[in-house]
Amino acid sequence: MTVSGSGPSATPTVRxxxxxxxxxxxxxxxxxxxxxxxxxxxxxKVWAAVEELGYHRNENARSIRPGHSSGLIGVAITNLGNPYxxxxxxxxxxxxxxxxxxxxxxxxxxxxxRESQLVSDFIGRQVEGLIVVPTGEGAEHxxxxxxxxxxxxxxxxxxxxxxxxxxLLDDINGAYxxxxxxIDGGHTRIGFLGNVLSVSTARxxxxxxxxxxxxxxxxxxxxxxxxxxxxxxxxxxAMEELLGLDDPPTAIFSANNRNTIGAxxxxxxxxxxxxxxxxxxxxxxxxxxxxxxxxxxxIIVSHDPRQLGAQAARMLFDRLDDPEMDExxxxxxxxxxxxxxxx
Amino acid sequence: MTVSGSGPSATPTVRxxxxxxxxxxxxxxxxxxxxxxxxxxxxxKVWAAVEELGYHRNENARSIRPGHSSGLIGVAITNLGNPYxxxxxxxxxxxxxxxxxxxxxxxxxxxxxRESQLVSDFIGRQVEGLIVVPTGEGAEHxxxxxxxxxxxxxxxxxxxxxxxxxxLLDDINGAYxxxxxxIDGGHTRIGFLGNVLSVSTARxxxxxxxxxxxxxxxxxxxxxxxxxxxxxxxxxxAMEELLGLDDPPTAIFSANNRNTIGAxxxxxxxxxxxxxxxxxxxxxxxxxxxxxxxxxxxIIVSHDPRQLGAQAARMLFDRLDDPEMDExxxxxxxxxxxxxxxx
DNA sequence: GGCGGTACTGGTAACGATATCAGTGCACTT
DNA sequence: AAGTGCACTGATATCGTTACCAGTACCGCC
Numbered sequence: 001m002t003v004s005g006s007g008p009s010a011t012p013t014v015r016x017x018x019x020x021x022x023x024x025x026x027x028x029x030x031x032x033x034x035x036x037x038x039x040x041x042x043x044x045k046v047w048a049a050v051e052e053l054g055y056h057r058n059e060n061a062r063s064i065r066p067g068h069s070s071g072l073i074g075v076a077i078t079n080l081g082n083p084y085x086x087x088x089x090x091x092x093x094x095x096x097x098x099x100x101x102x103x104x105x106x107x108x109x110x111x112x113x114r115e116s117q118l119v120s121d122f123i124g125r126q127v128e129g130l131i132v133v134p135t136g137e138g139a140e141h142x143x144x145x146x147x148x149x150x151x152x153x154x155x156x157x158x159x160x161x162x163x164x165x166x167x168l169l170d171d172i173n174g175a176y177x178x179x180x181x182x183i184d185g186g187h188t189r190i191g192f193l194g195n196v197l198s199v200s201t202a203r204x205x206x207x208x209x210x211x212x213x214x215x216x217x218x219x220x221x222x223x224x225x226x227x228x229x230x231x232x233x234x235x236x237x238a239m240e241e242l243l244g245l246d247d248p249p250t251a252i253f254s255a256n257n258r259n260t261i262g263a264x265x266x267x268x269x270x271x272x273x274x275x276x277x278x279x280x281x282x283x284x285x286x287x288x289x290x291x292x293x294x295x296x297x298x299i300i301v302s303h304d305p306r307q308l309g310a311q312a313a314r315m316l317f318d319r320l321d322d323p324e325m326d327e328x329x330x331x332x333x334x335x336x337x338x339x340x341x342x343x
Numbered sequence: 344m345t346v347s348g349s350g351p352s353a354t355p356t357v358r359x360x361x362x363x364x365x366x367x368x369x370x371x372x373x374x375x376x377x378x379x380x381x382x383x384x385x386x387x388k389v390w391a392a393v394e395e396l397g398y399h400r401n402e403n404a405r406s407i408r409p410g411h412s413s414g415l416i417g418v419a420i421t422n423l424g425n426p427y428x429x430x431x432x433x434x435x436x437x438x439x440x441x442x443x444x445x446x447x448x449x450x451x452x453x454x455x456x457r458e459s460q461l462v463s464d465f466i467g468r469q470v471e472g473l474i475v476v477p478t479g480e481g482a483e484h485x486x487x488x489x490x491x492x493x494x495x496x497x498x499x500x501x502x503x504x505x506x507x508x509x510x511l512l513d514d515i516n517g518a519y520x521x522x523x524x525x526i527d528g529g530h531t532r533i534g535f536l537g538n539v540l541s542v543s544t545a546r547x548x549x550x551x552x553x554x555x556x557x558x559x560x561x562x563x564x565x566x567x568x569x570x571x572x573x574x575x576x577x578x579x580x581a582m583e584e585l586l587g588l589d590d591p592p593t594a595i596f597s598a599n600n601r602n603t604i605g606a607x608x609x610x611x612x613x614x615x616x617x618x619x620x621x622x623x624x625x626x627x628x629x630x631x632x633x634x635x636x637x638x639x640x641x642i643i644v645s646h647d648p649r650q651l652g653a654q655a656a657r658m659l660f661d662r663l664d665d666p667e668m669d670e671x672x673x674x675x676x677x678x679x680x681x682x683x684x685x686x
Numbered sequence: 687g688g689c690g691g692t693a694c695t696g697g698t699a700a701c702g703a704t705a706t707c708a709g710t711g712c713a714c715t716t
Numbered sequence: 717a718a719g720t721g722c723a724c725t726g727a728t729a730t731c732g733t734t735a736c737c738a739g740t741a742c743c744g745c746c
Contacts, residue, residue, distance in 0.1 A: 011491055013702055024726045029704055037724055054488050059467040060403040060413065061702035064731045068704090070403065072447075080436060081649065083632070086429030093423060093450045102464060104415075105448040107436045121445060124402040145397050148354055261632060268636045289426070289604060290633045293611045306424065356732055367696045372734055380694055404732035407701045411734085688746090695740080701733090708727085715720075 012053040020049035074122030091309025116141035155312040158200040174336035175208025187251040191224035194255035235262025251281040260284030355396040363392035417465030434652025459484035498655040501543040517679035518551025530594035534567035537598035578605025594624040603627030
């Protein structure tokens with residue numbers, strides 16, 4: 001009595017199928033790979049055995065053979081709970097699916113250590129490529145020495161000291177145009193809400209913000225600048241602080257959708273509870289569902305995160321399909337649209 | 344001259360590391376698995392070689408060895424673009440991460456064929472378990488015969504004819520309570536917006552809706568029932584139809600967040616363009632970001648999709664950790680909260 | 687000196703799938 | 717009749733890894 005009995009609960013292998021169909025494992029393999037050079041009659045027996053045993057080819061075993069690849073793309077994002085990244089992942093998934101690849105998705109929670117661990121694990125699982133929305137604080141785990149020959153595309157954010165294919169939004173111009181719209185509307189006391197400076201989008205959007213101010217002969221007022229809010233709750237508190245100032249800003253630039261939503265909540269509470277102070281005009285980067293329904297002066301710097309994901313995936317597959325292509329990293333900046341004032 | 348030259352671009356293997364460190368592959372393997380029974384001095388050499396070559400253990404190769412599992416959980420959801428499912432995936436990911444597993448995420452786009460293909464592929468990649476938000480139209484690809492010994496948890500929706508571990512929301516009571524709130528508010532002409540009937544949540548929420556009507560001696564009015572809207576645009580059109588009726592409903596029950604947003608958009612447009620007709624009271628299943636900021640009468644049937652994902656993952660790991668557990672499928676219904684009327 | 691134990695190291699054989707090579711049998715040409 | 721080509725099939729070796737077994741060296745103890 002052998003230990004490797006063909007117990008019904010064990011996952012069936014080619015050998016089991018072969019035995020069941022009365023052929024060799026090779027014939028099973030050939031049948032599953034298209035059936036070239038296998039008699040139709042034999043193929044039928046094989047398929048019947050496959051059906052009966054509930055056999056599935058072991059892709060992991062296949063992938064260790066030379067020349068064969070895993071068909072997996074590793075995707076590391078910072079916060080799946082943000083609808084923005086759900087759309088992003090959808091864009092990646094759609095393009096990957098077109099190329100016959102699956103995605104492995106990991107969430108870093110904005111933590112460098114988890115990002116590093118995730119990337120290492122992805123490579124161990126033989127992903128063919130990586131798409132990473134980096135926390136931005138460290139580059140070492142993403143260097144070519146660590147990744148070997150696995151191509152990498154950075155999305156949405158850059159990493160200091162790392163030269164890799166990157167797809168960004170036109171953060172600077174978007175922030176510039178949006179801030180300019182506020183200035184053109186007569187605002188001079190403009191506040192700023194943004195996330196931590198280690199994130200490149202925060203820096204770039206701040207840069208556009210300041211550029212517009214300077215161009216109008218204005219200086220950013222440190223008292224009106226709040227940076228470092230990574231979630232809605234923190235953003236709300238920061239906005240409440242600004243609203244509570246003796247001389248509050250008449251307009252706010254919010255650098256991402258978490259901050260925009262927090263700011264809107266703060267405004268909402270204040271309008272409900274306090275005296276009828278006119279709400280500050282808000283301009284926010286990133287789309288927000290239902291933003292157009294609000295009774296608040298609001299400009300949205302709009303873009304399509306799904307396209308961002310799709311573009312990142314396309315850049316990755318460019319390299320996968322043509323490994324000989326020019327090695328110098330490419331940078332793509334996707335356009336953004338500055339909405340018109342409402343409310 | 345051998346073909347398998349240790350070219351620098353090729354992914355390094357244990358053998359390469361072993362050669363580099365002047366030891367056998369076994370010693371490398373032992374070092375990487377904790378270093379038991381390997382001299383500290385030798386371990387250092389091994390780690391140095393690992394570092395220098397940028398070696399990563401091939402998890403796929405490991406996973407084909409007996410007794411070793413892949414550490415992967417397959418997650419199939421219907422629409423990653425819906426923030427609801429981003430939160431859901433986050434909940435799954437967090438719990439999986441606690442158990443040392445990664446998730447493979449696939450998007451079905453509400454298409455049965457893609458769901459079936461996805462599940463088959465997941466099994467081929469040796470996932471240890473499956474979490475599926477089913478389209479609900481077919482059960483065959485999810486039967487034990489097809490899945491072998493891979494445990495399955497259905498989330499959010501059921502599949503007719505399939506008995507599996509399932510975690511749902513308390514759809515029926517949620518819809519019942521919400522509809523009752525409308526009736527208690529004096530409404531008798533209540534419209535219904537929902538997605539296709541093949542989705543079990545649509546059926547269950549409709550059931551709760553009808554139950555509340557019947558209890559109050561009312562009948563659902565076919566002219567006010569719109570079902571089958573799977574996205575925001577379709578929901579908006581359906582709501583516009585209802586608003587355009589000669590005798591429009593004074594209240595609307597919306598069975599999910601896509602329909603709620605579409606309905607809100609229709610209301611918004613009408614308030615902007617048309618005469619100042621009072622907006623119908625809206626009650627919507629699923630949370631919507633910023634819903635509390637709107638100037639529209641709105642009740643939300645609220646719940647936490649992240650918890651739903653976490654619960655699904657926990658139910659899966661219950662089985663993985665204890666394969667001997669009672670085989671009969673478990674059903675969990677998570678509570679929902681009916682918000683108070685605002686606006 | 688011999689014995690048993692322990693710490694360390696490496697050779698070998700699998701895991702599941704398949705590329706390669708070596709057939710076998712049959713039809714068809716010359 | 718002999719040769720040629722083709723369609724089909726299977727035995728073998730291999731991918732990267734590690735469990736298992738078989739050492740080897742060295743220690744302490746009688």
